[in-house]
Amino acid sequence: MERNRFIRMISGCLVGVMAAVLSLVVASCERRPLEEGYRTALIPVSIIWSDAGLDPDNDPNKDVYSASVWLFSKDGSPVFGSKSYREYKLTNPRGGEIEVPVGKYSVLIFNNTTGDYSSNVGFRGTDKYDTFEYYALPNTRSRYSRSEGESLILEPDILAAWHLDTFEVTSGMITRTRTRGNVRADDAVRSLLEVRPQLLTPRVWVLAHVQNLSAATSASAALLGMGSSVFLSSEATAPPAGTFVFSLNNRKLEAPDNLHGTVEARFNSFGPLSSVAGAQYGLKMSFTLQKAYNGSTTYPTPPADPYTFDVTGQINRVEAQLQINLEIGVAAGEEVDLPSQGSAGGFGVGVSDWGEAINVPIN
Numbered sequence: 001m002e003r004n005r006f007i008r009m010i011s012g013c014l015v016g017v018m019a020a021v022l023s024l025v026v027a028s029c030e031r032r033p034l035e036e037g038y039r040t041a042l043i044p045v046s047i048i049w050s051d052a053g054l055d056p057d058n059d060p061n062k063d064v065y066s067a068s069v070w071l072f073s074k075d076g077s078p079v080f081g082s083k084s085y086r087e088y089k090l091t092n093p094r095g096g097e098i099e100v101p102v103g104k105y106s107v108l109i110f111n112n113t114t115g116d117y118s119s120n121v122g123f124r125g126t127d128k129y130d131t132f133e134y135y136a137l138p139n140t141r142s143r144y145s146r147s148e149g150e151s152l153i154l155e156p157d158i159l160a161a162w163h164l165d166t167f168e169v170t171s172g173m174i175t176r177t178r179t180r181g182n183v184r185a186d187d188a189v190r191s192l193l194e195v196r197p198q199l200l201t202p203r204v205w206v207l208a209h210v211q212n213l214s215a216a217t218s219a220s221a222a223l224l225g226m227g228s229s230v231f232l233s234s235e236a237t238a239p240p241a242g243t244f245v246f247s248l249n250n251r252k253l254e255a256p257d258n259l260h261g262t263v264e265a266r267f268n269s270f271g272p273l274s275s276v277a278g279a280q281y282g283l284k285m286s287f288t289l290q291k292a293y294n295g296s297t298t299y300p301t302p303p304a305d306p307y308t309f310d311v312t313g314q315i316n317r318v319e320a321q322l323q324i325n326l327e328i329g330v331a332a333g334e335e336v337d338l339p340s341q342g343s344a345g346g347f348g349v350g351v352s353d354w355g356e357a358i359n360v361p362i363n
Contacts, residue, residue, distance in 0.1 A: 039101060041169050042177040045069055045192045046095035047109060052160030052199040053322050054111065056093045063158045064111040067093045069192075072129040074104040074166065085127055089113050095193075104168045108132060108232050109195055110161035120154035134159050134200065135229030136270065142245055153228045153242035155267050160197040161232045167191050200230045201268045202324050208248060208285060208336060209329035213261040215341035216287040216299075219248040223311075223326075225281040227270035238275045248285070259340070269324070272315055283309045283326065285336065293339045307336055 047067055049055065054064045066089065073084040079101050080086040088098045093111065106129035114123045125131030136153035173189055206221065222245045227237025248263035273279040286306040287299045294301045311326050318324050329336040 038174050038178050040099035041102070041173040041189075043098050043100050043169070043173075043189065043192060044095070044177075045090065045098060045109070046194050047093065047162075048194055048196050049093070049111070049160065051196045052111075052158075054158070054160055054199075061158075062112075062116075064093045064160070066091055066112050066116065067095070068108075068110055068113045069098055070108040070126075070129075070132070071098075071100065071105045071167075072108075074106060077103070079103050083127075085129075087113070100169045102169050102171050102174070104166060106233070107164040107167050107192065108161060109163075109192075109197060110159060110232065111197065117157045121156050129163075129165075129233050130231070132232045133229050134232060136242060139245065151228060151240055151242055153244055155244065155246075156201050156270060158268060159200045159230070161200055161235075162195045162197040163233045163235075164191065164195075165233075198235065199322055200232070200235060200270070202271045202318075202322060203266060204269045204324045204326065205264065205266050206246075206248070206283070206326045206328065207262055207264045209260075209262050209327075210287075210336045210338060211260050211329075212338040212340045213251065213263065214253055214259045215289050215291075215338045217290050218288045219263050219285065221246055221248055221265065221283060221285040223269070223281070223283050225273065225279060225312075227273050230270050236274050237270050237272065239273065241273060241276075241279070242270070244269065271324070272318075279312075280310070281312045281315045283311050283328065285309075285328070287338060289338065289341060291341050293341075299338060309334060 045067075049064055056064050059065060069088040069090065071080075071086050071088070073079050076084045078084055090096045090098075108129065114126070117123075119137070121134065121136055123132070123134055125133045134156070136156050139152040139154050142152050168188065170188070177189060204223065206223070208219075208221075210216070210219075222243055224243050225241045226244065228240055228242030230237050244267065246265050246267055248265050251261060251263050253259065253261035272281070284306045285308075289297045289299050291297070293299055296302060300306055309328055311328075314326050315324060328334060
């Protein structure tokens with residue numbers, strides 16, 4: 001009996017000791033700050049693309065089927081392993097969550113990822129916020145000669161971007177974002193919610209009114225003086241000026257004679273050279289005729305210059321960022337008048353493809 005009493009006493013002591021130890025462990029856990037268990041805050045990101053004219057739900061060209069968030073350490077410290085910057089890829093273009101260490105950052109957000117863009121363009125200076133640049137690659141396949149100081153460039157893909165100079169993640173934000181508390185009421189955490197990227201590659205629409213258009217089988221043009229790159233953090237375009245060569249299509253002849261009409265083109269650009277005061281912009285245009293005129297099917301007949309127009313005033317009047325409209329052949333002195341060669345020669349109204357582009361000398 002004495003032996004049983006001893007065992008019960010020892011068992012009671014063990015239970016008491018275990019309870020005391022457990023209570024200490026629980027108390028320790030309760031007092032331990034959450035940020036000691038996590039090194040990053042969970043930052044929500046949401047993106048509204050409508051200001052740039054983009055819609056992830058109606059995106060046949062895949063202009064916005066994903067999104068990129070780039071963070072750059074403000075003091076240049078290697079907070080992301082050995083680097084001072086990091087790219088977060090969001091498969092949902094409307095947003096998601098990113099894990100960010102404590103620190104101060106600059107932020108860039110844009111459509112898709114750098115690897116999703118075509119071979120017409122590239123990104124450089126991506127290790128720093130201020131030098132992150134989107135640029136057009138040179139057009140080395142074109143037969144066109146370029147103006148002095150300009151470079152022939154390819155058409156850029158659509159780019160819409162948003163930037164924030166300073167975004168700070170504190171240790172307290174780790175606790176608030178990891179506990180799923182009242183995060184949306186926290187202004188610091190909300191900094192990347194409902195951001196609105198702006199279009200940095202405005203669309204250009206060229207509409208040319210042409211007399212005796214039925215005499216032509218194709219047309220080509222060049223827009224001179226526009227930007228060839230853009231910095232995402234400042235939205236500024238910078239030299240060198242770019243020359244973009246393009247075909248004019250979608251011919252529409254006017255009833256009832258079907259002799260005169262219009263041709264047009266639409267393409268992406270980097271917009272005007274915002275960093276160059278007094279920048280000038282021009283448009284050159286040339287046609288291929290059905291029949292030779294003065295010994296050539298190219299009109300104006302070489303060595304005469306192509307039709308040349310100063311479009312500086314039209315570009316400088318542009319207020320909307322999404323599209324630049326250039327209308328040619330309407331104002332006095334801007335007439336485009338081809339030599340009459342009779343009927344449309346088999347081309348119907350609304351022909352959309354005139355075949356291969358012709359050479360437009362750009363001198």
